[in-house]
Each structure stands twice: as structure tokens, then as C-alpha cells.
Amino acid sequence: MKLLLTAAMSVVFLAAASSPGSAAGDAVFEAKGCGACHYTDGPAKEKTIDDQLAKKGPELWYAGSKFQKAWLAEWLADPQPIRPMKFNNLTEENPGDHPKLAGDDAAAVTDFLMTLTSADVEAGKVKPKKNPKGRQIFIKKMPCSGCHQYTGRKKKISGGRSGPSLVDAGLRLNPDWILAYLQKPKVFKPVKMMPVFVGLLSDKDMKNVARHVASFKPKK
Ligand code: HEC
Ligand code: HEC
Numbered sequence: 355m356k357l358l359l360t361a362a363m364s365v366v367f368l369a370a371a372s373s374p375g376s377a378a379g380d381a382v383f384e385a386k387g388c389g390a391c392h393y394t395d396g397p398a399k400e401k402t403i404d405d406q407l408a409k410k411g412p413e414l415w416y417a418g419s420k421f422q423k424a425w426l427a428e429w430l431a432d433p434q435p436i437r438p439m440k441f442n443n444l445t446e447e448n449p450g451d452h453p454k455l456a457g458d459d460a461a462a463v464t465d466f467l468m469t470l471t472s473a474d475v476e477a478g479k480v481k482p483k484k485n486p487k488g489r490q491i492f493i494k495k496m497p498c499s500g501c502h503q504y505t506g507r508k509k510k511i512s513g514g515r516s517g518p519s520l521v522d523a524g525l526r527l528n529p530d531w532i533l534a535y536l537q538k539p540k541v542f543k544p545v546k547m548m549p550v551f552v553g554l555l556s557d558k559d560m561k562n563v564a565r566h567v568a569s570f571k572p573k574k
Contacts, residue, residue: 379466382459394470399540406545411441416472416531416542423468425526431460436526438503438515442545472534474541480529480564488566491559496551498563509573517548522572529568536560 383389396415398406406413417426433452440446455463492498499512503519506512511521523532535542537560539550551560 375462375465376469377466379459379462379464382455382463383466386453386455386459388453388463396472397474397541398543403545407442414467415470416475417467418469418471419475419534420528420531421467422526422528423464426467427460427464429526430455430463431457435519437518442547444516444547472541474538475528475531475534477530480533480561480568482524482529482568483565484569485562485565487559488562488564491555491563492566496555496563497549501548504570505573520567520570523570524568525571527568529564532567533561533564536564 383394391409391411393401393409393413394415394417396413398413398415431454433454435448435450435452437448440448492504499514501514501517503511503513503515503521504523505521513520536551536555537557539546539548539552543550555563
């Protein structure tokens, strides 16, 4: 029994380490020139600000820790603007012209990107949940909503436009990554467009607000 289990586990491990989808996806990523705008090597703290600004799109070296797989596959096939403004730019609107991938390519690139993970994201820390404390932090105690859109009362889109929209962020982002992003700005946020909350928010309150953001889902 024990032997069987070990054998089964190593099969799962091998499959995850080198799935044909991820190798094909790596090739598509190269062929489509995605690397011209996105880093897939990390971590960010090893790059200078100039290195960061040299790419027109966000870093993807931790994509597998950041995104929900189902969201990523859909978005690559039909990308819709995430940031109201251009990336790292506060004056120009996002033109919404992100390259699109056909069905098979989108699935393969999703497999590839989901293999890019960061050891700085701890799994199982944040359970998405309506969280009154987190909500207070998001809309009142801290200026989060001044820079990020979210769905307010009566399904009204509220909030500022300088940061990525967090409308339905619970479908897009891994809850544990949201916490890591707040806790470890040096790892994930080298270009300082968002204020650092380390020292302003306790770990507990970072968890509360991460929970709240992770609970942003389409309202019924
Ligand atoms: C000309 C530059 C450019 C190219 C080429 C490009 N991207 Fe992007 N990418 C961007 C920008 C800018 C954004 C931010 C879009 C937004 O916020 O709506 C982005 C966002 C993304 C995101 C979401 C990242 C995040 O953190 O929000 C993913 C995933 C992604 N691109 C994958 C790809 C893939 C795969 C390809 C190749 C098919 C590709 N990109 C090609 C510029 C580019
Ligand atoms: C002054 C504006 C500003 C404030 C205040 C702010 N943010 Fe941000 N935030 C940003 C910007 C700018 C980015 C990301 C830059 C990028 O990747 O385009 C960001 C990124 C994020 C992301 C990652 C989104 C993604 O898709 O990559 C989350 C989650 C987030 N902020 C949550 C918060 C929370 C929670 C607060 C309050 C505690 C907050 N922000 C306060 C501007 C702000």
C-alpha cells in the first residue's frame, strides 16, 4: 500500500514538473514575443528600477502564485483591461489592445505560466470571506479604494483608477498572493506606485483586507 502510494505520488510529481502543456506553452510564449513586454525570470528584488521600467507589461515570474488558473486561461483568450490606466503610467488610458491567444495556445501558455511560482507566497493563509474589518480598512481606514475600483452597494463600480481594478478580484487573484503582496513589497512591488503598508497595517489586518479583496466576486 505504502509503495503504491509513493509510486502514485511520484507520477503526479513528474506530471506537474514537466507537463507537455507547459513545455508547449513556453514555446508559444517565445514565438508570440510575450517576453518583449514581460519578465518570466525573477525575483523582482534582483532587478533595478530601470530593468523594471524596460518592460511594458507586469512581471510574470510569479504568475502561477498570483492568478487563478481558470481566470488566466479565459483572459489570455480574450484579454480585457485590468488597469484603467496604462501599466506604470498615470496619465494615459489603457488602450485595451493586449495580444490575444487562440484556444489551444491560451491553454498551453496557461499551463506554462502556472508553473512559475514564488516561494514567498505561503499557501493556505487567507480564506476569502466577507470580512467587516477588512472592508473598513479597504474603504475607510486606508486609502485602498482611492486607487482601486471595486463593486460597491447596488452593484455600483466605485473607487479610484490609478491602480489595477479589483472588481471581481476574487476570480482573478490567489488570496494568499494578495497577502504576500502586502507583506513583501520588496519581492513583488519594486516600482513604488502603491504605498507600502508594512508598519501601517498589522499582519492581522493585512490578512483581513486580503480576505476582503479575495471575496470580490460577481454579485448575484
Ligand atoms: C506590447 C507589450 C505586451 C506584449 C507583447 C504582451 N503583453 Fe501581456 N501585458 C502587457 C500590459 C501592458 C499588461 C497590463 C494589461 C492590463 O492591465 O490590462 C499585460 C498583462 C498581462 C497579463 C496579466 C498580468 C497582470 O499582472 O495583471 C498576462 C498574464 C499577460 N499579459 C500575458 C501575456 C502573454 C502570454 C503574452 C504573449 C501572447 C503577452 N502578455 C504579450 C503588455 C504586453
Ligand atoms: C496610491 C494608490 C494606491 C493605494 C492607496 C493602494 N494601492 Fe494597491 N496598487 C496600486 C498600484 C499602482 C498597483 C499595481 C501596479 C501594477 O501592477 O500595475 C497596486 C496593486 C495592488 C494589488 C495587486 C493587483 C494586481 O492585479 O496586480 C492589490 C491586491 C492591491 N493593490 C491592494 C491594495 C490594498 C488592499 C490597499 C490598501 C491597504 C491598496 N492596494 C492601496 C495603487 C494603490
